[in-house]
Amino acid sequence: KAGVTQTPRYLIKTRGQQVTLSCSPISGHRSVSWYQQTPGQGLQFLFEYFSETQRNKGNFPGRFSGRQFSNSRSEMNVSTLELGDSALYLCASSLSQGVDEQYFGPGTRLTVT
């Protein structure tokens, strides 16, 4: 069974631009969560989607948004990029919400210059 895939793996953008990241979960997994990882803040929860609905949201500004499609694939968008948005963005999928373990994708390394 294929693992979680994320595209692109690396991205360089300039301040003010917007970016869209993509995540394809493990086949059969319906829950997708997004995290931001930085050396100073660790893994920070962005949001979780289940059955095309955002179920939970972390403490990030409205510039961060996402969506989930009927095939469970998910995208996240960051508008008006700031230097502080430079981070590793990780997507994790699980069968459902709750106690199911999450499986992480390789991440997208975003650099904002």
Added chain:
Amino acid sequence: GQNIDQPTEMTATEGAIVQINCTYQTSGFNGLFWYQQHAGEAPTFLSYNVLDGLEEKGRFSSFLSRSKGYSYLLLKELQMKDSASYLCAVRPYAGKSTFGDGTTLTVKP
């Protein structure tokens, strides 16, 4: 909310046993998870506990005490490849998944 505390760094010797502790303050959660993350890679799932007690998976075991707000990950027969960051996380059913900052384990020969 959930606050998770783990030691920042630990060092152990190849072949030894190491215990990584995790304490948390939370209003409730369904499961406590442990993940391993090697430098430059994504976290990989190791173990989780729903009920109090010990869960064993090969060289790795995880323990949970809800009444004490405490968990630990036990690694036996340490190998050099176990050098990594170990993340403790709580995953409530209706809330935000929260990860600790991770414990960087260095295994020395």
